[in-house]
Amino acid sequence: MTTGDGVRADVGLAVRAAEYRLDVLDLIRSAGGGHTAGSLSFVDILTVLYERVLRISPETLRHPERDRYVQSKGHAVEALYVVLAGAGLLDRALLDTYLRFGTKLVGHATSSVPGIEQSTGALGHGLSIGVGMAIAGRQNGFRYRVFVLLGDGELAEGSVWEAAMSAAHHGLGNLVAIVDRNRQQIAGPTAEIMNSEPLAEKFAAFGWTVHEIDGHDLVQIERTLSSAPAVPGRPTVVLADTVKGSGISFMEHDIRWHHRVPDDEEYAIARRDVENRVAELRSRA
C-alpha cells in the first residue's frame, strides 16, 4: 500500500524491526546485562530512522552535512548497536565485545564508537547537544536535521526543559525531539514516579510543534519523521506512544524487564514470538 506522501508499508522493514528484537536479546544474553525492555520500546523508531529518514551512510559518517541522531536515553544502547550494525554503520564483529573488558561497546552510548555522535547516559543532556548542533547547522548554512531521542522518565530532568526553552527561543526548525513515551521507568509507572504529562500541552506551551503517534506503527513513524519540521522556525517534538518490552509477549508492560536478562526458557518464548510475528508479516504480504 502506498499513501499519497510516498510512504508505504514495507514488509522487509517490519521484518527487520521484529528481528532486531531478537538481536537485542542475543546481545544482552551474551554479556548477561543490559537495558532490555527500554531498548525494545523504540527499536521500531530506530529502524525507521536509520533505514528511511537519516541522511547518513557508511561513507558519510563524518560528513559535515550529515543528519545527526543523538540518543539522550543513552542507557538503551543495545538497540542502537543492533540497528547501527544492521545499517552497515557499525562493524558487526564489534558486537561480540559488548560489555567485555576494554570494549568500545559499553552499556551507554559513547562517541568512541563509530556511528555514535555523542556520549550520553547521564540523562537530560542530549537535547542541549542537539540544540547546539541545530544552531551550528543553521549558521553554517547546512540543511541537515538533528534528531534527539529522549525517554519519558528522562523528562523529569530540568535540563531538558532548559533545552526545550532555548530551542524554541532560537527558532530551530531543524531540530526534532522524539519522546519514547513508554510510560514506565525503573521503579514504576512514570505517572507515579514523576508525572510529566500532559506532554503535548507542555511542549506546545514551550513553543514546539507537537505530533503524537503510535511509536510501533512504522508508516506513521516514517511519515511524521520524514516530514519534520512541519513548521519552519519551530522545533518539532514527536510524542511516540510505545510499549516497554514491545514485541516480546511476557515482557510487555512488565516493569521487571527494565534490566532483566532472559534465561534459556524465556529466550525460547521470545524467539517464538518474533518468529510468529515475522510469519504473520510475510503471510500478509
Add this chain to the structure above:
Amino acid sequence: MSRHTAGPGLANLEVLDATLRDLARSDPAIRVLTADSRVSGRLGPFAREFPDRVVELGIAEQNLVGVAAGLASCGMKPFVVSPACFLTARALEQIKVDVGYSGNAVRLVGISAGISYGALGASHHSIADFAALRAIPGIPVVAPADNCEAEAAIRLAAATDGPLYVRLGKRALACVHESGPVAIERATRLRTGDDIGIIATGETVGIALGAATALALGGVETTVVSMPMVRPLDTATLFDVARRVRGLVVTEEHSVHGGLGEACAAVLMTEGIPVRFRALGIPDEPIVNGPQLDVLAHYGIGTDQLAALARGLLDRNPPRSSVL
C-alpha cells in the same frame, strides 16, 4: 603579541573581550556563549562587532554547556562565558560528560572566579573548581596571574583542539611579567632566590611578589613562580625550584582540597624531593565574608602573612601548618 604593560592593569575578565574580538576577526569559527553573562563578562564590544556569533542561552548553565558541546561537535569554537561559581558547579555533569567524556572542544571561561565576589557570600565563590575539573580527564586548567597571562590563556584556548578551562578574576591587576609574550604553558620564575620558593597561581601571584619584596628587606631571598597551568603541572620547574630552596610555599585562591597545593605535594613526594612545604589556600571551614583581599589575608594569603609564613619555614623547627 601582548599589548599589556607594567603598572595597574585591567581585571583579567576585561581582557577577554578584546582578545576574542581579535581572534574572531581571523577565525570565523569563534562563538561566545553566555548565560545572561554578557554584561558581567564585559562582552558588549564583541556582541556589537559580531552579533551573530553570540549565542545567548539565558540563566541555564547546564544547557549552556550542552549547547556548546553540540556546537563544538560541528566544528565551531565555542567560548562559554559564565561566572565560575555557576559554570563549574551547576554544569559539572555537562562538563564531565558532554565536554570531557565526549571530547568536545568547549572553551570554558569562568569569570569573577575564586572569591572575586567577596562579600556576596559563599554561593558566589568558586574555590572548588580546580579540584572538580582536575579530576575530569582531558581538561587543562589555567588561572592567569595578570593581563598578559589572561590574553595568552585565551589565545591558547583558541589554538587548542580540545577543551580547556580558563579562570578569570574581576580585580584590576598589575602586570607580573616584565614583558610579553608569555609562554602560558610553562611556569615562569618572576624572581629568584635560594632561601624560599613561592609557587602561586592566578591572583595570588601578585601577593607572592609582594611577600618576596618584604622578605628581601630582611635578607631572605625568594624565588617566585607564576604557575598558571594548574593542570597539567610544569613539574620540571616545580622540581627545580624545590631542589634549590630551603622552604617551599604553594598558594592559591582555592580550597586546600584538590588544588595546586595538593597537586604539587603529591608529585614532590612521588619524586622524593625533601623540602619544607606548606600549601596555603582557603581552609576547610565556613568561609568568612568581606572584600576579596581581606578574606585572602584572613587566611594568610596576604603580603605580610605570606612573608611571615615563609620566615617560619626557615626556622629550625617550623610551625606546623594549620591547614594541611
